[in-house]
Structures are given as structure tokens and as C-alpha cells.
Amino acid sequence: xxxxxxxxxxxxxxxxxxxxxxxDISRARDAGLDNLVAVxxxxxxxxxxxxxxxxxxxxxxxxxxxxLRDEKALxxxxxxxxxxxxxxxxxxxxxxxxxxxxxxxxLPSAPHDVEITDDVNDHVVLxxxxxxxxxxxxxxxxxxxxxHPAAAAVRFVRFVPRPLEAG
Numbered sequence: 019x020x021x022x023x024x025x026x027x028x029x030x031x032x033x034x035x036x037x038x039x040x041x042d043i044s045r046a047r048d049a050g051l052d053n054l055v056a057v058x059x060x061x062x063x064x065x066x067x068x069x070x071x072x073x074x075x076x077x078x079x080x081x082x083x084x085x086l087r088d089e090k091a092l093x094x095x096x097x098x099x100x101x102x103x104x105x106x107x108x109x110x111x112x113x114x115x116x117x118x119x120x121x122x123x124x125l126p127s128a129p130h131d132v133e134i135t136d137d138v139n140d141h142v143v144l145x146x147x148x149x150x151x152x153x154x155x156x157x158x159x160x161x162x163x164x165x166h167p168a169a170a171a172v173r174f175v176r177f178v179p180r181p182l183e184a185g
Contacts, residue, residue: 021096021155023172024162032096032103032155039083040104040175041071045091045149054082070104070175090149102177105151108135109144109158112169118142121165129156 021032043065046055058073065071072095078086086092096103109132111121121142125132130153136143144161146153154172162170 021152023155023158023174024170030098032098035095035097035102037075038072038095038102039075039078039086040093040095041073041086042091042093042106043069043071045089046086049085049089049091051085051089051091054078054086057082064102064177070106072102072104072177093151100179104175104177105155106173106175107146107149107151107154108173109154109161110141110169110171110173111144111158111161111167112141113139114168117165117167121161121167124161124164127164128160129153132157 021034022029023032024030041055041058043055046052055071057078058071059065064073070093075083083092090107093104093106096105113121118139125144130150131147132144133147134142135145144154144157146157151172158170158172161167
């Protein structure tokens with residue numbers, strides 16, 4: 019399935035990076051998988067604030083990937099241009115007048131089951147029950163296309179190329 023997200027009301031295509039995976043470091047550690055985080059680090063993982071690590075898929079074997087997936091600590095990696103994007107299992111929906119009720123009424127027909135983790139007058143935060151970043155993309159797109167709220171966005175962790183050091 020070709021994935022995309024919305025920015026400024028326009029679709030932005032995402033290309034799956036099949037050579038990399040991302041690890042939710044907190045979830046992995048909470049599940050006692052510190053050894054897999056260490057393997058990722060030794061394989062040259064790029065990390066962001068100790069929260070998410072992007073690592074070559076080949077650095078981890080099938081069993082390790084299965085353990086991370088079972089603990090909901092495995093996240094997909096996408097590319098858009100030279101940027102790597104990791105969708106976290108979180109969707110923020112911001113409302114204008116009258117959109118809150120319409121959004122909440124649409125959630126039972128969303129493509130994936132979600133829970134509301136934050137509920138304030140002008141926004142809600144949704145989390146796919148599966149903990150899957152791909153499902154968060156699907157839910158955000160569904161809400162945006164069906165309800166047209168002020169915003170419906172997946173929380174992405176972005177890894178941009180490091181600037182070349184002047185020599």
C-alpha cells in the first residue's frame with residue numbers, strides 16, 4: 019500500500035525504506051530488550067533524544083525483529099526526499115467550531131481501533147490500539163479525508179541529513 023500524509027491540505031507521498039527499521043527505545047527497554055537496543059547502537063543506529071533509533075534492518079535477525087514487534091517497539095521507516103520519517107502511533111486532531119462532535123462520531127468507522135489519550139476542547143490525541151505507526155497514518159488520513167478538521171496529523175520523528183562539516 020502506498021502511504022502518504024497531509025501537509026497544508028496536500029498529499030505528501032511516503033516511500034517505505036525497506037533497508038531500515040526504527041526501534042522505540044523506551045518500549046524495548048521496558049520489555050527487557052536492552053540487549054537489542056545495544057545491538058542497534060553498535061550497528062550505527064541514528065537516535066533522536068534516546069527515544070527512537072533507526073538501524074539497518076540486516077543488523078537484527080528475524081527473532082530480534084519478532085521480539086520487538088511483539089512488544090510494539092518496532093516502527094516503520096519512510097523516506098521523503100533525503101529525510102527519514104518514523105511515524106509514531108499517535109495522531110493529533112485539532113478542531114474548529116463543530117468539528118469535534120463530527121470527528122468523534124466518525125471514529126467507530128476508522129480503519130483501525132483507536133483510543134483517545136488526550137481530550138481537550140480544541141483537540142484530541144488518538145493512539146491506534148495496536149501501537150502501530152502505519153495504522154496511525156491510516157487513521158490520520160481517514161479523519162482528514164472524512165471530517166476535514168483543522169488538522170489531523172501523525173506525530174513523525176524526522177531524521178534529516180547531517181550538514182557536511184567544513185574542512
